[in-house]
Amino acid sequence: MTTPTAAEIEGAIRNVPDFPKPGIQFKDITPLLADARLFAGAVDLLTGKFQPGAVDAVVGIDARGFIFAAAAAVKLRASLVPIRKKGKLPYRTIEQDYALEYGTATIAMHVDALKPGARVLLLDDLLATGGTAAAAAALIRKLGAQILEIAFLIELKFLKGREKLNGYPVRSIIAY
Amino acid sequence: MTTPTAAEIEGAIRNVPDFPKPGIQFKDITPLLADARLFAGAVDLLTGKFQPGAVDAVVGIDARGFIFAAAAAVKLRASLVPIRKKGKLPYRTIEQDYALEYGTATIAMHVDALKPGARVLLLDDLLATGGTAAAAAALIRKLGAQILEIAFLIELKFLKGREKLNGYPVRSIIAY
Numbered sequence: 001m002t003t004p005t006a007a008e009i010e011g012a013i014r015n016v017p018d019f020p021k022p023g024i025q026f027k028d029i030t031p032l033l034a035d036a037r038l039f040a041g042a043v044d045l046l047t048g049k050f051q052p053g054a055v056d057a058v059v060g061i062d063a064r065g066f067i068f069a070a071a072a073a074v075k076l077r078a079s080l081v082p083i084r085k086k087g088k089l090p091y092r093t094i095e096q097d098y099a100l101e102y103g104t105a106t107i108a109m110h111v112d113a114l115k116p117g118a119r120v121l122l123l124d125d126l127l128a129t130g131g132t133a134a135a136a137a138a139l140i141r142k143l144g145a146q147i148l149e150i151a152f153l154i155e156l157k158f159l160k161g162r163e164k165l166n167g168y169p170v171r172s173i174i175a176y
Numbered sequence: 177m178t179t180p181t182a183a184e185i186e187g188a189i190r191n192v193p194d195f196p197k198p199g200i201q202f203k204d205i206t207p208l209l210a211d212a213r214l215f216a217g218a219v220d221l222l223t224g225k226f227q228p229g230a231v232d233a234v235v236g237i238d239a240r241g242f243i244f245a246a247a248a249a250v251k252l253r254a255s256l257v258p259i260r261k262k263g264k265l266p267y268r269t270i271e272q273d274y275a276l277e278y279g280t281a282t283i284a285m286h287v288d289a290l291k292p293g294a295r296v297l298l299l300d301d302l303l304a305t306g307g308t309a310a311a312a313a314a315l316i317r318k319l320g321a322q323i324l325e326i327a328f329l330i331e332l333k334f335l336k337g338r339e340k341l342n343g344y345p346v347r348s349i350i351a352y
Contacts, residue, residue, distance in 0.1 A: 035255070
C-alpha cells in the first residue's frame, strides 16, 4: 500500500455542522477510519520520521487519541501510555488542570507510566485551543520524560493552539 | 518478536482492589500496554486466526476497546468502527440501550459505519456482565453486518457474560 497524501486524508474527513453545539464545524474522522488504507496511512504520517526503536512511548489522550496512539505504538514497537479524564485510571495518578471555555477540566496519568528520560511521542487527533495537549505535555514532563514531538491529525489554526505548546516540536497533518 | 503466551500477558495485568468502588478487583491493563512486546502480542492473540483480508471491519468500544481495535484494524488492513456512548458521535447514529446494575446506558454507532454483509470482528478489553458487548452486537446486526467473532482480552467468568452473547463465537485470551 502506498502512503496516502494529506489531501487524500483530508478528503475522508467529514464536516458535521453544529456539533456538539450550534456554530461548531465538527471534523468527523470516522470516514477516514473506515478506509483501511487511509487509516494506516494516517498512522504512517503521524509517526513521521520516527522509526521503530526511536521512541520509547507513544502517549495518547482519551478517547479518539487512543485510536492513533495505539496503532502508532505497535508500529514503532513502543509503549502505549493512556492519559484519561480524572477518575478513570485505576492506579495512583498525577493530575493536571486546564482551562475550558467555562471552568476547568482535569486529566490524569499513572505515576509509573513513564520512566525519567523516556523518549515520548504525544499524539492526538485534533489541535484546537491546545489546552488538553499542553496539560498532557505537563504530565509527561512531571515524570521526567522528554517530548520528541507532539503530532496531530488535524489542526484548527484559527484557534492558535500552537501558542500553548511553545517549546515543543509540533506537527499536524492537515490544517484548517 | 515471538508472540507472548497468555500467561505472560496475564502477568502484566495489575489487580487494583476497590476500584472504581469497594469490593471490585479492577484489572489494570496499563502495565501490559507499557510493554511493547506484550501489547503487540496481545493484539496478535486478539486477531487470532484472522489474516489480512479476512475481516472487513474491526469494531471497538469506547474507550479502552479503541486501543486494541485500532491496532488490530491496521494489522488486518480493515476498517475501524468506533462505538461510543450516546451523544459522542457527531453524525447520524443508531442506538442501543442496555441494563446496568442501576438503570440503563445507551451506546451508538454511525448509521453508515458498516455495509450490509460486512465481516466484523468485535473487540473489547473486558467481558464482564456482557451487557455492553451484547448491545454492540445488536448495533452491528441492525446494519446487516455479520459478526465473525467477539474477542476479549480478559473474561470475568463468574459474571457469566457469555450467556448474553449466545449465538456468536466468543473468545477470550485470559479468564479469571
